[in-house]
Structures are given as structure tokens and as C-alpha cells.
Amino acid sequence: MVKNYIKYTLPLYIVLFSCFTSCKKEFEARDYVAYFGGEVQNPQTNYVLFLKDNAVIDTIFLDKNNRFMHKFDSLAPGLYTFKHEPEYQYVYFDKNDSLMVRMNAFDFDNSIVFCGRGDEKNNFLMEMYLKNEADKATMYDVFDRNVKQFIKNIDSSFAIRKSFYLKRKAEIGWDKPFDAVAKASLDFHHITKKEIYPYAHQFRTGESIRKALPSDYYSHRKEVNFENDDFTNYSPFIKYISMMLTNMAHEKNKGDFDENSIENNIEKLNITNSIIKNEKVKNVVLNNVALMYLLEDQNMYNNTQFIERYLQLSTDTQLEKEIRTIYNSVQNLKVGNKLPEIELVDSDNQKVTLSSKINKPTVLYFWTTHAESHLAVAHQKINDLKVKYPNYNFIAINIDDTQPNWNNALKKYKLSVDNELHASDFEIIRNKWVITKVHRIIILNADGTIKNGFANLFDVNFETNLQ
Secondary structure, three states, X not given: OHHHHHHHHHHHHHHHHHHHHHHHOOOOOOOOOEEEEEEEEOOOOOXXXXXXXXXXXXXXXXXXXXXXXXXXXXXXXXXXXXXXOOEEEEEEEOOOOEEEEEEEHHHHHHHOEEEXXXXXXXXXXXXXXXXXXXXXXXXXXXXXXXXXXXXXXXXXXXXXXXXXXXXXXXHHOOOHXXXXXXXXHHHHHHHHHXXXXXXXXXXXHOXXXXXXXXXXXXXXXXXXXXXXXXXXXXXXXXXXXXXXXXXXXXXXXXXXXXXXXHHHHHHHHHHHHHHOXXXXXXXXXXXXXXXXXXXXXXXXXXHHHHHHHHHHHOOOHHHHHHHHHHXXXXXXXXXXXXXXXXXXXXXXXXXXXXXXXXXXXXXXXXEOOOOHHHHHHHHHHHHHHHHHOOOOEEEEEEOOOOHHHHHHHHHHOOOOOOOEEEEOXXXXXXXXXXXOOOOEEEEEOOOOEEEEEEEEOOOOOHHHHHO
16 A cells, blocks of 8 residues: 555655645644645546535645645544545544545545555555455345354454454554544444344344344443444444444334334334433434435325424434425325436436336336445346346436446446446435435336335345336
């Protein structure tokens, strides 16, 4: 990684060297000046956003050489986000850090390398993220294994990443505040798999293994600090809580396996209210539960029940407004409605209207290069369905990718371009079609009206929608 950085970014380092000479100077106790700069290869926009807790602090524009540089007169230590839309990643700043980052929009996560004061910590976070992503891509079949085999697998992969964490911690010698983030990047990936396993195993195999779990299987829950609002917008933390709530609700409702039932989701709200006291954390988690529920259960009476309970517990009016907006968008996707038009393009970057592609019942499915294991499994499942249901048309829509990334993926995975389309603007498809889960399926009648706007490709009963 260091070798690649020297090879490709030395010119930028020379250009900006004068801005980073502060790496060697001493700072006064009250001086919190910091720098953030870098270069974007193959930029998709002319700016980089710098955020804290999902709020934009600064919009930093690229110059004619696709470089950017910003001085913060005062930047508090902590975890921040930088975004070159549609991609984002985290960056950690200690007091007076001067960080430069190089990224390639065509291969965003894999291309990120930091240099400057504070670079080693941030390069560690990126390496750990990529290790976790690689591990995640292997997990589908692991959830099918029996308890002993599953635990052996995840403990082995955790031991490898823990060794990496301990090695880099000793080499870099970071402080306690950063160690909380570093440890979180290690731990949450591991314990999230433990929460997913009981219901994923039953979902995939039909077998309940809860009684076979060791007595200390959930001991990790005692170690999680649910009141830490530093992690409120840290996705590994929020994902862990989401998986834990799903698992706890499933268990409490005596194995009711409908993850989207009104009972399970109101139970998630109640559990959140009982275990999280920090208002900021609680509101974000409640919002996440509400968002996921509204995208799945389209029973209007259930929705009303759920929203009433959500509003009783939530104290954040801004987040409540977001939930109401999504609730309204969901109403537009009711059975019998026409699917709202969005901008789609084909592999030649030519605009395509969805209506022009529909001449018989149609299944719309979604994928992104950010979930490669899903990409492969979804296309294989659809290929099988094409044989069984020749009266249906199957159209793949790529989301949350750049046009070049999509075209590269079509070639890499040897996907036929005939029924592959790309959503030009992820925010538009996310808002109009309420797409937030990649396994989402939309089924249309031959006249283009909605038959089922919220199906799940991997639901064991999915094929009943096609019969």
C-alpha cells in the first residue's frame, strides 16, 4: 500500500507539501487547526463533501487538476465522513492532523490511500474495512452451517483480523479515543454475524438452532455501549443494533419468522426504548427501524399502528419528518399504481424509458458493485427463474454506482446487456421507488401497473408472486 502511494501520488505530495509542513510543528493547546486535501481520479462531481454526523460541514471544490485542499481553523478530534457522490468513507482526525487522501471514483474503496499527519490510523481503518468486506462476501453459505461449524468459522476469521488490529496498534501507538473506533471496526463486524445467524439459518434452511446455541453465545451484548453517541452515524454500529433488534424480536415473539410483521417491528421499537437511554442514539435507531419497516409492510392499517408507536417514542422532529416523507412515497407504490418514471440508461449511455421495455409481466431486480456476493447470487437466481417463468420479463437495474463502474462490472461478470439498465441518479430512484435494500424486487403487470412493489428475491415464498 505504501509502495503504491509513492508510485502514483508523489507529484501531488510535492504540490501540496507546503500545506502540510505543519505535520512537524508543535501546536498550542488551544490550537485545533487541521487540513484536509487530496486528489480524485475520474471524478463524478467537481467537489468533495466533508461531514459530521450526516451534516455537511464544508463543500470542497476540485481544481482543474482534480485536487482539493481545505484548512479548518478549528476541527475537534473525532470521526468524520468525506463523500464524493455517490461514494463515501470515514476519516478520523486527531488534534492538528493534516491529511491528504487519494481516491479513484471508478474503484472508490479499493483506491483510497491517506498521507500526512494522521495517515497511519486512517489507512488502518481502510484496510480493516476492506478485510471485513471480503469476509462478508463469503458469508452466504456459512449461515447454512450447524452451530459448531458456524462458530468455528467466524472465530477463525475474527482471530485473523484481531491479530492485524493488535499488530497495527503496537506499531502505530494510537491513543484511547481512536482505539475505540479501531476496536469498533473489528468487533461490530464479528458480533453482527452472531446476531444474524439464528434467523438467517432458519430463513435459509427452515431449521431453528436457537436451543443449540451455547449459553454464552450472546455475552458480547454486555460489552456494547449503546449510549455512545460518537457512533450514532457509524454504519457498523447501526447495522449491529439493527441485526440485534431483529434477532431479539424474533426470539421474543416465539420464533415468528416474519421479520416484517407489525408485532416484530413494534417490539423492535419497544426494545430500543428499553435498552437505549441516550436520546440521540435512540432517535437514530428508532428512525432506522421505522425506515426499514415502512419499506416492507404495505398494510395501511399496520402502517398507521406502527407510526403511532414510533411517534410516541421519537423526540427528533427532523427525523420524524423524514419518516413521514417516506411514508408518502410508499403510498405511490401501492398495487395497481403506475411506477413513477425515473431516468435509466443502457450500456451505451442512451436514455431508456422503462415503459418501452415492458410488453409482458416484468420483474425488476437491483444490484450494485458494493455488494458483489449479492450481484452474483441474484443474477444466478434470476437466470433460474427465467427458465421456469418464460412468460415474465426480467430487467436488472444497477444502483448506487457510476456509469463507468457499471460498464466495467458488465464486462467483468460477463452479464448480457440486453436487459441490464443503470439508474443515473441513485437519490431519485431511492426517493421515488424507495430503494434502500438491494434484494428488493418490484413486480409489474403487462400494462406496467404494480403487482407487488415490495417483494424480496430471497424470500422462500417469492415464486408465489409469479404464479
